Amino acid sequence: MAKPNVISKEDLIRHAKQSLTEKGIEKFTLRGVAEAAGVTQGTVYYHFRTKEQLLLEMVQDISVSSLRDISEPNEFILEQAIASAKSRCTYDSPFHKLFFSLVASSFTNPHIRDQLGEIIAIENQALTDNLPYLWAKSPIEGVSSEGWGILLNAVVDGLAIQTLLQKDFPVDTVYQELEHLIKGLHALPNNQGGSR
Known part of the structure; x- marks a missing residue:
């Protein structure tokens, strides 16, 4: 060559x-x-x-840069992580259009599916690893840090889908409320949670 x-x-x-x-x-x-x-x-x-390889490497490149916002050693700033996720959450988001286009193509391409699965697993792990900076213990008994990491990542992806599909989606309000929710979980008695 x-x-x-x-x-x-x-x-x-x-x-x-x-x-x-x-x-x-x-x-x-x-x-x-x-x-x-x-x-x-x-x-x-x-x-x-292939075009698919380039698209995957673009997603990986963007994911790596966004993970920097939640992967700084010995420091996790909730506001910074929320702002990073929110910044990619727009009606015309190139990142999410690319990501969800790849998700759709992964249903018939196992290689793309495996690589996207790895990217999501890395994002889940980065969130899980940083949760101790927010909560000494899980704020809700029975929900592990790993579970919280996966759930929070799924919430962000779900918000991205809604934003791509609804031009007037209230991004600012929803992200303010997400931050309020996470801080509210932190404020539960002794940061242990329980039934409420």
Whole structure:
């Protein structure tokens, strides 16, 4: 295989995100990425053998950057994590359009399904690992930290779906209420929770 033009994989991912944002998922092609990056289509194929591989690497790149907001060692700032999730929660969110398009394609592509499953597992684990910075113990008896991590990640993904489908979805209000809910759980007696 010929050597690629002098462009990094990271730069191609950046150009691919820009192309996806401008053209949408329906018109997104490797040729379009090559044109946006000013390289040959062969260069793109050198780094990414398929469109699906490029899309997955774009999701991974965005996930890694968003995980930084909840994965700082010895520190977890709830407001920062909420703001990060909220910032990607828009009616035209390129990240969520890409993510949910990949979810749909994963039903017929086991490779994409496995990789998306790994990304979600990493997000769940990052949330689980950071919950002790919020709660000394689970605020509700019988709900583990792992359960909370999975549930909180599912809530954020569910809000993203609703935002993509409802142009007037009240993002600001719902995220304020989510933050209030999480802080309210923290305020339960002795941070142990119980039936309420």
